[in-house]
Amino acid sequence: MNILVCISRVPDTASRIVVGSDGKSIDSSGLKFVVNPYDELAIEEALQLSKKNGGEVTAITVGTAANTDVLRTALAMGVDKVVLIKGDEPGDSSYVAENIAKYAKTYNPDLIFLGRQSVDFDSLQMPSILAEKLNIPSVSVVSKLTVESGKVIAERDIEGGRETVEAVLPCIISCQKGLNEPRYPKLPDIMKAKRKPIEEIEAENIVPKVTILSMEIPSKKRVGTILTDSDDDIKELVKLLHEEAKII
Amino acid sequence: MKKILVYLELQGDALKRTSYEVVSAANKLAGAASIDFIGLIINGNEAQAEKAKEYGLKEVIIAKHDLFDKQSSMAYSEAIAQAAKQEGADCLLFAGNAAGLEIAPRVAAKLDAGYIADCIDLQFEDGNIVAKKPVYAGKAVITSKIDTDVKVFSLRPNVFTAVANPVDSFQAKDFAPELSEDHRKAYVTELSKNEGKLDVLEADIIVSGGRGMKAPENFNLIEDLAGALGAAVGASRAVVDAGWRPHNEQVGQTGKTVSPSMYVACGISGAVQHLAGMSSSKIIVAINKDKDAPIFKVTDYGIVGDVFEVIPKLTNNIKAIK
Numbered sequence: 001m002n003i004l005v006c007i008s009r010v011p012d013t014a015s016r017i018v019v020g021s022d023g024k025s026i027d028s029s030g031l032k033f034v035v036n037p038y039d040e041l042a043i044e045e046a047l048q049l050s051k052k053n054g055g056e057v058t059a060i061t062v063g064t065a066a067n068t069d070v071l072r073t074a075l076a077m078g079v080d081k082v083v084l085i086k087g088d089e090p091g092d093s094s095y096v097a098e099n100i101a102k103y104a105k106t107y108n109p110d111l112i113f114l115g116r117q118s119v120d121f122d123s124l125q126m127p128s129i130l131a132e133k134l135n136i137p138s139v140s141v142v143s144k145l146t147v148e149s150g151k152v153i154a155e156r157d158i159e160g161g162r163e164t165v166e167a168v169l170p171c172i173i174s175c176q177k178g179l180n181e182p183r184y185p186k187l188p189d190i191m192k193a194k195r196k197p198i199e200e201i202e203a204e205n206i207v208p209k210v211t212i213l214s215m216e217i218p219s220k221k222r223v224g225t226i227l228t229d230s231d232d233d234i235k236e237l238v239k240l241l242h243e244e245a246k247i248i
Numbered sequence: 249m250k251k252i253l254v255y256l257e258l259q260g261d262a263l264k265r266t267s268y269e270v271v272s273a274a275n276k277l278a279g280a281a282s283i284d285f286i287g288l289i290i291n292g293n294e295a296q297a298e299k300a301k302e303y304g305l306k307e308v309i310i311a312k313h314d315l316f317d318k319q320s321s322m323a324y325s326e327a328i329a330q331a332a333k334q335e336g337a338d339c340l341l342f343a344g345n346a347a348g349l350e351i352a353p354r355v356a357a358k359l360d361a362g363y364i365a366d367c368i369d370l371q372f373e374d375g376n377i378v379a380k381k382p383v384y385a386g387k388a389v390i391t392s393k394i395d396t397d398v399k400v401f402s403l404r405p406n407v408f409t410a411v412a413n414p415v416d417s418f419q420a421k422d423f424a425p426e427l428s429e430d431h432r433k434a435y436v437t438e439l440s441k442n443e444g445k446l447d448v449l450e451a452d453i454i455v456s457g458g459r460g461m462k463a464p465e466n467f468n469l470i471e472d473l474a475g476a477l478g479a480a481v482g483a484s485r486a487v488v489d490a491g492w493r494p495h496n497e498q499v500g501q502t503g504k505t506v507s508p509s510m511y512v513a514c515g516i517s518g519a520v521q522h523l524a525g526m527s528s529s530k531i532i533v534a535i536n537k538d539k540d541a542p543i544f545k546v547t548d549y550g551i552v553g554d555v556f557e558v559i560p561k562l563t564n565n566i567k568a569i570k
Contacts, residue, residue, distance in 0.1 A: 013501045013521045017387040037502050119501055121383050124365035125353035132357035137322055137434035140350045157496045158346035159450045161441040167434030178495040209362030213391045222548045229553020237549055238565040245531045247510045
């Protein structure tokens with residue numbers, strides 16, 4: 001069973017985001033970049049499945065040479081092979097999806113894992129677009145997965161409940177917290193990963209479908225009434241919520 | 249732009265509340281662009297769709313097929329794409345919920361359309377739609393537009409208001425998509441409901457607890473307050489990682505991003521990842537013993553005090569006025 005894991009490189013979630021001088025992207029100076037946290041679940045799930053069923057795990061990403069660091073993290077976690085589809089920083093999801101789809105068609109994986117979303121652009125479309133390009137099923141935001149006899153049984157939370165989805169292989173799964181506990185790479189593995197090869201493929205340029213016009217930091221201006229824990233103040237809070245905010 | 253198509257989603261026997269939000273948004277855009285909009289419902293009937301008349305919907309397509317006996321994002325998206333082509337619809341709107349977020353991008357790919365997910369604002373300007381969506385889990389917002397002829401958007405639940413705008417006439421027409429088992433290689437086999445438990449994504453009010461609650465058993469205070477407010481229970485990453493609360497309650501950058509009418513943060517200091525997931529809430533209330541906690545920088549109403557003393561009193565006061 002061969003598994004392809006699509007990963008992306010994102011600012012650490014503790015980062016403060018500042019808009020760059022172009023007014024439509026972030027100022028990435030001084031930011032620490034990491035493997036998208038949901039993609040760690042994808043890598044972990046792939047590694048556990050391949051240990052059980054055999055086959056190889058390949059991690060892939062699209063973008064500039066800066067992405068080699070996250071590919072090395074994937075190697076340190078234990079994937080067999082990594083691929084960088086080298087090109088410009090992605091302008092939109094279709095660029096990434098088209099390029100990964102092209103690779104997947106030659107690699108023919110039984111499963112493709114991704115994180116439920118990349119916590120930078122939160123574009124929320126890679127699994128579905130990729131699935132459509134490859135004409136295979138996909139299940140999103142999966143927090144429990146069983147793979148057996150040519151099919152997957154995946155559980156996902158929906159509003160107010162949980163659904164179980166059955167799909168045939170090959171299939172795309174986007175991973176949600178709860179699916180597993182991603183391993184931390186060990187130091188010797190991190191060192192070994194530094195010497196492993198990274199396969200590079202030239203990215204195909206795809207005309208973007210979406211154009212970003214501007215980026216801004218939302219105003220967090222709030223009423224800002226701060227009260228004490230006295231009985232009167234707690235009563236006052238309820239009164240404010242009732243009369244001023246009109247929420248209760 | 250020529251025509252807008254809105255996907256109407258059923259929950260049990262009635263349209264979901266989010267469907268009305270999307271209809272209302274379509275009504276506004278169609279008005280600004282002087283074009284028509286039409287609804288599409290799968291596995292539903294005219295009476296169910298007609299409820300959206302209150303929000304300006306005049307016409308609905310009822311897609312029917314034997315393969316709809318099982319819920320399938322794959323089959324549904326193929327049917328919606330076929331209907332959009334037949335109707336000449338070049339703008340498709342979906343609710344950005346669990347189903348919509350699976351279906352919308354598939355439909356977009358089928359129609360070779362650009363897609364913007366999780367929109368919080370849509371405006372018709374100079375012949376195109378300009379969309380705002382949160383990125384970096386709400387730490388920033390981007391304004392963008394779709395350059396392809398066909399455009400697909402999903403709308404964040406709870407953000408677009410369903411505005412009453414009743415119309416007199418309403419008509420329905422059947423649509424039979426061409427589908428085979430190949431279009432249904434994934435489908436839902438089981439659905440379980442969290443009985444009586446409100447989900448943070450759907451809730452109008454959320455009461456969340458963080459590390460300041462000190463132990464999992466203390467969440468009964470959070471549950472009581474949530475009960476008094478008719479709210480859902482949320483949690484910070486710290487307490488979910490500690491195993492005190494389930495993953496589906498986690499609010500924040502690696503959890504759920506929520507925009508309720510009111511968010512009550514109890515014993516949550518306000519790490520940047522948490523703030524990213526809840527700062528678009530309409531009203532934010534915080535209870536924390538540390539007056540310098542970052543959460544107080546984004547609150548409308550704050551109480552500096554011990555959660556174990558404040559929460560029970562607050563719960564009683566709320567019960568008293570309700």
